[in-house]
Amino acid sequence: MATHAAHAHAHAHTHTVKRYKGLMDWLTTVDHKKIGILYLLAGFIFFLVGGLEAILIRIQLMKPMNDFVAADTFNELLTMHGTTMIFLAAMPMLFALMNAVIPLQIGARDVAFPFLNALGFWTFFFGGLLLNISWFTGTVPDAGWTSYVPLAGPTYNGTHGVDYYVIGLQIAGIGTLLGGINFMATIINMRAPGMSFMRMPMFTWAIFITSVLIVFAFPVLTVGLVAIMFDRLFQANFFEVGGGGNGVLWEHIFWVFGHPEVYILILPAFGVISEVVATFARKRLFGYSSMVFAIVLIAFLGFMVWAHHMFTTGLGPVANALFSIATMLIAVPTGVKIFNWLFTLWGGSIKFTTANLFAVGFIPTFVLGGVTGVMLASAPADYQYHDSYFVVAHFHYVIVGGLILGIFAGLHYWWPKMFGRMLNEGLGKLTFWTFFTGFHLTFFVQHFLGLLGMPRRVWTYLPNQGFETMNLISSIGAFLMGIGTIVFVVNVIIAWAKPRNAAADAWEDGRTLEWSIPSPPPEYNFKQIPLVRGLDAWWKEKMDGKTAMTPAEPLGPIHMPSPSILPLIMSIGLFIAGFGFMYQNHWVAAGGILVTFVCMFLRSVYDDHGFHIDPEEEEVQA
Amino acid sequence: MSAHQHVEGHLPHEPEKATLEGRNKVLGFWIFLGAEVVLFGTLFSAFIALRHQVLDGPHPSHLFELPMVFAATMILLTSSLMSVFAVQAMHRNKMKALIGWLFVTIILGLAFLGLEIYEFNTYVSEGHKMNTSAFSSSFYTLVGFHGAHVAFGVLWISLLIAQLFKKGLTVVTAPKIYLSMIYWHFIDVVWVFIFTVVYLMGKVG
Structure with missing residues (x-):
């Protein structure tokens, strides 16, 4: 150096x-910190759009035989809600945290490819914009976020709706792939001297493995989208049965991408929770190396289980049995992580800050989502759960109860580092309690709605089937989540008006390198690249009585x-x-x-x- | 380690990896090729799943003209060898030889593209079009994706030759040359699989 x-x-x-x-x-910025803020802003706006779509869905389902929205509109709403939340809200907000934190955690001045980083943001943004412009041109994607053929094919979907889906996601997908490549290269090549792989913070590990998943999963989606696009625009026959095409092929392609995508969403949340829990329990993360091993194993198995989305497609008992077992195996490394978080908290002097509340709320919520996941993994039982509200409840428990709680934990935790201002703790706790309560109200009852036989993606339902009360409760819960989100926005606006006075080590118990530099960091992050002497590099220096990192360069x-x-x-x-x-x-x-x-x-x-x-x-x- | 030690025309041993930027590019590009493997893997899977759905179109065993495809294969393999010589010339800091080998590489690339366009034209005239059957759709998508990669490679390497004339061989241009050469090998490897899976397997069954 x-x-x-x-x-x-x-x-x-x-x-x-x-x-x-x-x-x-x-x-024009290529600064990872600013790009992180751009990702957060754009991702949060899409989060609000997707949330609004969810609220409209819940208003429609509040009572039987409701006609608040037309049936066609309902299909568009549920399609755009899923697509927006996954590709345009959840992933960008994860990219926001990655950008804001990773270079700081590994002691680097920027990512490996700052220009590509900016390009990744803008392609995501314009892909998302293209997708959402469909609301104004009047032809909105309406074949579900999974866009199954033949429903999404030219025969049954003659308007431009699904075109917006395939082209918007392709453009946004370029950005995601670039991000994955960039963060892999960054983490491999740009770590500060002394930071070996097994000294990397857990969040960095999580993002590293997430990036690997992105690199190997997203091209599959690209090919699938290209194939649907060719079918729709150039009369190709990939999925057109009349032309020799095969609809099940799309299911395979989509889920070979789609299942790793689920782990692309949840692994970063695991990383956030590991950081937050260790910081606020004021203890070293319990079982660091087993945590690393668990994350790698989850990612590996994540590529082996896609057909559990297709148990009822008719792949046969052997395939179903194998995919069943592979799916259940994932519960083992996930369980390792859950227990490690609990043991990290055990005996710690825990501070229940907002970030930690979200993290502690995450643990049992995610366990619930995991348990229903194992239930769904059982192929014979899945024939009963399939396409019912039980599935809706399951994946909202892992995505909202896992990922979104994780993102909220991460945002409250790293907000002072990103913006130099502390969020108000009182309002933060109000956000947590309204959002958390609203979440469980919305989705807990949906397990039982599903078991009672309510199918997913239905526009409305008849009275006197035992669906009314639980649907009403679910809708009330959705409003409560909306209120929680509004409280968060208010909190952000109030923080904005306050002076930038957050301390470098804003929570005083920071363990990793980002807390050793000012909040927000200068453009070049580190005046001198630090020398890393162990796991939890900053904590180690503090315990040795130092007030700054040892520099590794003049x-x-x-x-x-x-x-x-x-x-x-x-x-x-x-x-x-x-x-x-x-x-x-x-x-x-x-x-x-x-x-x-x-x-x-x-x-x-x-x-x-x-x-x-x-x-x-x-x-x-x- | 850094660039300024070599400004007097003395390039370091492996100029493509002499700077952190260069090392980042090489690593990032390998990761990108990993993604490309998945991309082509998916295209191959789709082709293998659909290749028997010929419908009323011409059957691959009648359609494919192996001698021409074999010639195209040899041309592309040779161009890959030329790109190896190019990198060797670069490592010996021989600008003229480097430019010469790059030039031969793209000429062979263009010859391959010419044959492919001729081939596609012939097939279309024989009733094997994009919308004929699932076999034809997946054939044109897979082989066409590869062809588009070759075309992009030709444009890219041409641009790099121009840059070599303008900027010379430096620690900035060397990584670019190196990346385009691994890209070219990758395209070549994909073609070997296409030749086997699409053409040879199409001939025998």
Whole structure:
């Protein structure tokens, strides 16, 4: 690293790069911290949109034979709710935490590919925008988030609805894949000296494995979407039975992607919970190496279980039995994690901050979702549960009760690090109790609705089947979750108005490197790259009586990548091309693709020399 | 370790990995190729699942003209060998040889593309179109995806040749050359599988 500084001196005088301010700064930024905030903002807006769709669904189902929305609209709502929440809300909010935290936790100045990081954000954003523009053009995807054929094929879905789904998700998927590659490379190559793999914080481990899953799962979805797109736009026959196509092939392709996707969603939450529980129990994480092993094993098994979504498709008893057993196996490493969190809390001097409340609330909630998961894994029983509200209850317990509680825990925990301001604890606890209570009210009763025989994805139901009371309770719970979310927004707005005065080690018990630098960190994160001397690097230094990390390099000018508008324009090009393909206007499609290619050309031809920041000079100026 | 030690025309031993940026690129690109393996793996799976659904279209055993496809295979394999020579020239810091080998690589790539376009044209005229059957759809998608990769590679390497003329061989251009060469090998490996699974298996059954 010493040579790095020398290198910097050699070039420090040669390049001056234009720095932007205000809006242009946000449109051109390649700083992982700002990109994290962009992900959070966009992801949270989509979260509100998806939440609104959920509330409309629950209003429709509040009483029997309701006609609050039309049946067609209901199909559109449930499709867009699922698609938005998974691809445009949950994943971006995870990417927000990854971006905000990972480089700081591993003692790096940025990710491996800052430009690609910005490109990933903008492709996600414009993919999501394209998908949601369908509400304004009047043809909304309505074949469910799983988009099963032949329902999603051209024969039964002649309008442009599903086109928005396939093209929007392809564009957004580029961003996700880029993110996965970027974070894998970052974590392998950019760790501070001394941080071996088995000294990485648990959240970093979780994101590392999540990135592996993204890299190996998302291309499968891309191919599936391309195949549906070709069927719809070019009269191909992948899934058209009349042309020799095969509908079950789509189910396989979708779930070979779809099941790892579930772990892409939940593993980061596991990582967050591990950090929060250890920090606020003020104990080292119990069973660190078994936690690492469990996460790797869950990811591995996650690729082996896709057909448990297809037990009733008719794959035969042998396939069903094998996928049953493989699915049940996942309960073992997951159980390891649950017990490790409990043992971390055991005997600790626990602080029940909002973040920790969410984490502690996560544990039993996720166990409930896991137990119903094992129930569903039993193929014969699944014939009874299949396509009923029992399944809806199960996956909301793991996704909302797991992932969303995890994201809320992470947001409350890292908010001071991201923004330099503490969220109000009182309002935070109000968020927790309303959201948590609302969540269980909404979804606990849905287990029983499913067992009573209420099918999922139905527009309405008849009276006197024993569905009324539980549906009403479920809808009331949904409103309560909405209120919890609004309280969170209020909390954020109040925090915004307050001065930026969060301490570097905002919770005083921080264990990992991000708490050793100011909140929010300077543009270059670390004035000097720290030397890591053990697991929980910052905690170890504090226990040794130090007030700062030992630096691993001398002070010197720091090389930074230049901001660039190209990622935004490239994504706009894809966005335009998407509409061109959809409405079969080949000039528009070619024009959009051309914009993207010209940007790639410019990026390749003009070398980015970056610029240098001298931390000492900055301090003098300040 | 860093670039400035080598500014006087002395490139380090492996210039593509001389900087952290270069090492990041090489690692990131290998990960990207991992994703590409999954992409083509899925396309192959779809093809294998659907390849017997010929319907009224021409049967693969009549359709495929093995001699031409074999010629295309040899051309692409040779271009892959040329790209090995290119990387060797780069490691010896021989600019002219490097540019020469890159040039031969893309010429062979273009020849392959020409044969493929001719082949597709012939098939279409024989009634084997995108919408003929599930076999034809999955055939054109799989082989077409590969062809698009070749076309992109040709454009990419051409651009890199231009950059070599303009910027010379540096620790900035070397990783780009290196990546395009692993990309080219990857395309070649995919083609070996296409030749086996699509053409040879199509001929025998």
